[in-house]
Every structure is written in structure tokens, then in C-alpha cells.
Amino acid sequence: MLVVMRHNATKADVDAVVRVIGEMGYQAQALPGAQRTAVGVVGNDGRVDGSRIEGMSGVSEVIHVSQPYKQVSREWRPESSIVTIAPGVSFGGDEIQIIAGPCSVENERQIVSAAQLVRDAGATALRGGAFKPRSSPYSFQGLGKKGLELLALARQETGLPIVTEAMDEEGAHLVAEFADCIQIGARNMQNYSLLKAVGKIGKPVLLKRGMAATINDLLLSAEYILAEGNDQVILCERGVRSFDPATRNLFDLTAIPIVHKLSHLPIIADPSHGTGLRDKVTPMARASLAAGADGLMIEVHPTPERAMSDGGQSLFPEQFAELVPQLRLIADAIGRKIARPPAHAAR
Ligand code: PEP
Ligand code: MN
Numbered sequence: 625m626l627v628v629m630r631h632n633a634t635k636a637d638v639d640a641v642v643r644v645i646g647e648m649g650y651q652a653q654a655l656p657g658a659q660r661t662a663v664g665v666v667g668n669d670g671r672v673d674g675s676r677i678e679g680m681s682g683v684s685e686v687i688h689v690s691q692p693y694k695q696v697s698r699e700w701r702p703e704s705s706i707v708t709i710a711p712g713v714s715f716g717g718d719e720i721q722i723i724a725g726p727c728s729v730e731n732e733r734q735i736v737s738a739a740q741l742v743r744d745a746g747a748t749a750l751r752g753g754a755f756k757p758r759s760s761p762y763s764f765q766g767l768g769k770k771g772l773e774l775l776a777l778a779r780q781e782t783g784l785p786i787v788t789e790a791m792d793e794e795g796a797h798l799v800a801e802f803a804d805c806i807q808i809g810a811r812n813m814q815n816y817s818l819l820k821a822v823g824k825i826g827k828p829v830l831l832k833r834g835m836a837a838t839i840n841d842l843l844l845s846a847e848y849i850l851a852e853g854n855d856q857v858i859l860c861e862r863g864v865r866s867f868d869p870a871t872r873n874l875f876d877l878t879a880i881p882i883v884h885k886l887s888h889l890p891i892i893a894d895p896s897h898g899t900g901l902r903d904k905v906t907p908m909a910r911a912s913l914a915a916g917a918d919g920l921m922i923e924v925h926p927t928p929e930r931a932m933s934d935g936g937q938s939l940f941p942e943q944f945a946e947l948v949p950q951l952r953l954i955a956d957a958i959g960r961k962i963a964r965p966p967a968h969a970a971r
Contacts (some may be wrong), residue, residue, distance in 0.1 A: 637682025708784035716890030823852025872900020
């Protein structure tokens with residue numbers, strides 16, 4: 625339930641509403657907005673009787689949030705949220721951000737050259753896994769802390785903020801020390817203790833859709849993070865499992881306009897994991913922007929044929945450099961803009 629206050633409501637009116645909600649056994653949260661102040665009710669998972677509140681001084685209307693998720697819904701916050709991972713790198717506004725880099729951090733030369741080349745081609749953030757959730761326990765698991773240190777070095781060299789995955793609570797604290805945005809991978813979308821942990825840490829989170837998750841599941845997982853007080857959440861469509869082995873996953877671009885309708889959170893698209901096929905990444909990256917994605921995450925490797933993970937879906941540097949100007953044209957056609965890489969720090 626959301627209690628929308630009148631423009632001329634006083635602080636005493638808002639305080640009284642908060643008190644009554646508390647007396648009803650729920651938690652109230654004042655939400656000062658650009659247009660209006662509202663008081664949100666949390667701590668309930670069913671309909672709350674709003675009749676006691678409707679007649680109170682300063683109350684304009686009582687809205688029943690019809691979805692099982694509350695704080696992530698557009699009913700709760702009608703304006704689109706903007707999530708900023710570093711100065712000038714914001715998701716959810718007119719500007720579209722491109723996160724690019726290899727699947728995994730492999731060594732200093734690989735990650736630093738990847739960072740330089742994606743930045744020179746127009747990427748605005750660097751990706752690269754230090755902790756890798758591999759389907760097989762015998763596959764390369766990532767460099768761990770050393771990988772995070774190498775990412776920090778790549779950031780220093782290029783000025784690009786870092787997006788990297790955390791797989792468990794302990795790892796989340798470590799990742800938070802190095803990263804600008806903590807990625808929660810598809811396999812962990814419903815790891816609720818991890819979601820709560822990153823909610824408490826408070827750093828921006830990139831939450832990827834689970835491979836068998838509905839859009840409702842994705843939004844409920846995001847709700848776990850917001851419920852801990854962290855509203856800096858970017859969602860990511862990365863494909864779901866299907867019966868068709870023609871692609872690695874079934875890239876669900878319809879999720880983008882659906883999420884935009886249901887939620888105020890930004891959503892980006894990952895055509896690399898979405899298709900699993902290098903030559904399908906370019907057309908689906910273009911399609912993602914046309915569908916309204918607030919950003920892209922694309923795997924690019926300096927030498928994909930030597931990659932320790934996901935080489936077959938990683939773009940060659942030249943392919944990425946060719947793609948970005950095409951994305952600028954598409955963004956232009958729909959009244960948006962591809963952000964420019966952040967001003968260079970040190971080189
Ligand atoms: C990744 O981004 O490297 C990754 C493992 O993605 P996902 O969690 O979507 O499979
Ligand atoms: Mn990968």
C-alpha cells in the first residue's frame with residue numbers, strides 16, 4: 625500500500641500517517657518524491673485495509689500495490705530510477721552505458737589490454753569475472769582476489785568503472801572493496817542470503833535474470849535487495865533455457881519493455897550469454913537497444929581463441945569497435961544517446 629500525501633501536507637501529517645501504520649503492525653517508509661511525498665507500507669504480503677488512513681489530514685489517496693513486489697514496482701515509484709555506478713556512468717536516464725570486457729580475468733596483460741581496447745572503442749564500464757560460477761567444477765574458476773586486484777589496475781589504467789561477480793556472502797564483501805558494481809549471476813539470482821548481503825552492503829548491484837526465472841521471479845529477487853535499503857539495482861536480461869539447442873539460451877527481449885512497464889529499475893541486456901554465439905551478438909545487441917535497454921553487457925576478449933571461458937561468444941576487438949558506432953545510430957533514432965567513456969584517469 626502506498627499513501628500519497630497532498631502537496632500541502634505538513635510534516636506532522638506525514639508523521640501521523642507513519643504512526644498509524646506502525647499501530648496497524650506494519651512498517652512505514654516516507655518517500656519524498658519530486659512531485660509528491662508518499663508513505664510506503666512494507667512488512668505485509670497481502671492487501672492492507674487503508675480505510676483508517678484515507679480520511680487522515682494531508683492524505684490525497686491510498687494506492688494498493690497490486691504486485692507481490694512493492695519497492696521495485698512503478699506503482700511505488702512512477703519515475704524511472706537512475707543508478708550511478710561511478711561519476712558520469714548512470715543507468716536509466718537518456719544515456720545508454722556499454723559494459724564490455726572478457727568473461728574472466730586471466731592475467732594482467734589480458735585484462736589491461738581488454739580494458740584499453742573496449743574503452744577506445746566506446747565502452748563506459750569494464751566487465752570481467754574474478755569469481756566464476758562454472759557449470760563444471762573442473763572448469764577454470766577464476767583468479768579470485770588476484771583477479772580483483774588486476775581489475776583495479778585496469779580501472780586505474782583506463783578510468784573505466786568495474787562490474788564483477790560475487791558468488792557468496794564472503795565474496796560479496798571482498799568484491800565490494802574493489803568493484804564499482806557487484807554482479808549477481810544467473811545461477812545466484814535466487815540466492816536470497818547473497819541478495820540480502822548485497823542489499824546491506826549498499827553498493828550498486830547488477831542482478832542477472834536466472835536461467836529458469838520468470839520476470840516476476842526477477843523482480844521479487846530485486847525486491848530482496850531494496851528491502852534491505854539498497855535501491856541501486858540494475859536488472860539484466862541474459863536469456864533463459866529453452867528446448868532449442870540452436871542458441872545457448874533463448875534471449876528474451878520482450879522482458880525489456882515488460883520490466884520497464886512493471887518497474888522503475890533500469891534494465892540492460894547481455895546478448896553474449898543470451899545467444900552464446902559470437903556472430904549473433906552483434907544483431908542482438910542492436911535489437912536490445914531498439915527494444916529499450918538501458919545498457920548492454922558484451923563479452924570482448926583481446927584473443928577470443930585463447931580465452932579461458934566463453935571464447936566462442938566473445939567478440940573480437942574489431943567486431944566490438946564496429947558495433948559501437950552502429951549502436952550510436954540506433955540510440956539516436958530512438959531519442960537516446962550512447963554515453964562517452966569517462967574522462968581518463970591515469971595512463
Ligand atoms: C557472466 O556474466 O560471465 C556470467 C557468468 O553470466 P550469467 O550469470 O548470466 O551466466
Ligand atoms: Mn561468460
